[in-house]
Amino acid sequence: MLEVNGVQKRYKRKNVLQDVSFQLKSGEIAGLVGENGAGKSTLLQIVATVMQPSAGELLLDGDQYKDSYKQLRRKIGYVPQEIAVWEEYTVEENMLFFEKLSWERKSAEECRQLCLDMQLTHWKEKVHSLSGGMKRKLNLAISLLNDPVLLLLDEPTVGIDLKSKMEISAYLRKLAKMAGKTILYTSHDMDEITNLCDRVYSIGEDPFYPDLLEGRGVEVVKLS
């Protein structure tokens, strides 16, 4: 379980996150919405241990982040907005390369299966010849190599076709419901968010997103 208590983030004189508190249970999928610049990526980076908050505390499965950054990092999968894979290498070479950097050992067949699980079938193809959707799937597969309990995804479905979007959504649902993974992800696609999420957190002052989500059958919680 993830607990975020009173998190604040200040960049020089700019307050981005004021007093953010929420909890996520195992197997829960939560969305994070807000206008550009509201602080979604900043919050994901803090939860991912990539960045430290200016104030507040975070706990994962009861362990304080500040006491155990290194151990907790092993339990977290984080996919930033930018696709970070080796373009000149094949899907197979990318997976095997990142497997070497992972804390968990996986065979080549297990790596291939991770890709197949989300309909990424181009095992022998170079990444530069893949579609944007396929690259996003590869990025996601890489983040799962160390069997994270918490998965943080920054706009995993931006700019990809509807079929790939639906495949990624179906796969995320399976990861949460069958494998008990906790997922926090950002998206500007309100149809996708309402279909996929148990709850949506809205960040920032602007009531645009909460208003947009009203009456769509999803719980919306405002964060500051």
Ligand SMILES: Nc1ncnc2c1ncn2[C@@H]1O[C@H](COP(=O)(O)OP(=O)(O)OP(=O)(O)O)[C@@H](O)[C@H]1O
């Ligand atoms: N390293 C940094 N130094 C200074 N300001 C930053 C830094 N990173 C982000 N910011 C500022 O913090 C604010 C929040 O940025 P952030 O990227 O978290 O927003 P976001 O909600 O993810 O936006 P988007 O939807 O465009 O991705 C923005 O005003 C941004 O310019």
